[in-house]
């Protein structure tokens with residue numbers, strides 16, 4: 001074990017005590033997704049889901065944080081907070097409002113935003129698909145049908161041709177497992193199906209999409225003369241542990257849940273090796289289909305059956321998710337064994353409506369990252385600001401920046417100030433720790 005207190009000698013000869021000292025190659029960023037912040041009366045599956053009365057607090061994704069209009073203000077705030085990396089999404093339904101139609105003004109808008117961010121010194125990681133489909137694609141059956149994949153791949157081609165000269169890093173698809181299970185197995189997300197077969201088909205088809213998109217992005221940017229392309233998919237991983245480790249049934253359940261929810265899809269997306277329960281795609285060969293490991297980590301499932309259980313005496317966030325920082329390293333370790341690539345934590349954060357334990361949550365996760373021998377080079381906090389949290393709506397707050405949805409006023413939270421402090425110090429000083437972390441407690 002490394003000592004938890006490090007000493008740093010400054011240029012002026014002063015010695016500063018550090019609670020956490022980040023590795024040289026490590027840096028901090030923030031993440032968001034188009035539908036969760038942009039707003040707009042667009043014809044997509046989440047506005048449709050709202051119209052069907054399916055958002056728990058009835059908040060309207062067409063409002064969100066009005067980022068499509070306020071993007072410059074947000075970029076300026078990000079720069080003021082000294083943030084170096086931004087993972088952002090683009091909205092397919094905005095770029096292609098109808099089948100075969102491309103809105104060039106929207107592409108110009110995103111190009112302006114991306115260029116502005118880069119001029120402010122903020123690097124961009126672009127997510128192509130983050131849960132949202134245009135209705136024309138949704139109505140065809142979206143990713144449940146193999147014949148629909150060409151629409152997504154056409155979109156990927158358009159994206160790379162439109163942004164390839166200014167964006168080198170891409171996430172093809174965000175969390176295929178979460179999308180497939182929530183939309184097609186639990187039926188809580190649009191289109192609200194409850195079919196395990198469809199959920200498996202979606203995971204299998206999204207795997208083909210990712211692999212083809214991976215190859216396509218490299219090819220197109222290569223033809224443009226670029227050699228610095230980096231592509232991955234954002235992998236939602238969690239720990240599955242048996243409720244009682246000595247109970248064989250609990251162990252079987254946690255193994256099978258892990259395999260069905262994330263094990264098979266991770267292996268297939270990463271290496272093209274399709275195993276149970278996924279359906280093999282005929283036109284995909286085995287290979288290496290990520291340039292970095294992209295991890296979205298939030299929590300652990302404690303299994304005693306085929307459902308998402310939570311450890312009873314554990315620390316939990318406002319949505320009842322267990323706070324389990326060790327799980328981040330356990331997951332990263334597992335993924336690194338499949339394919340050794342640099343690791344980006346493309347999402348980590350928590351629902352804390354009062355901002356009463358967010359700094360402690362961030363601290364505990366970053367501490368383990370700093371102590372780990374794994375090459376974890378980037379950490380993108382989810383989210384930059386409070387946002388439309390899918391079926392939970394506006395009432396679940398994950399941001400470093402507070403959003404007043406009525407006025408769209410932005411206010412940096414304490415956790416946001418802590419984040420800036422960590423970026424400036426490249427770690428956590430005793431002072432930062434005392435100011436932002438020491439007094440915070442998790443809920444049990």
Ligand code: BGC
Nearest residue numbers: 033174175178236296382389
């Ligand atoms: C998703 C985000 C979501 C976050 C918190 C991730 O699964 O990619 O869109 O807001 O979790 O729930």
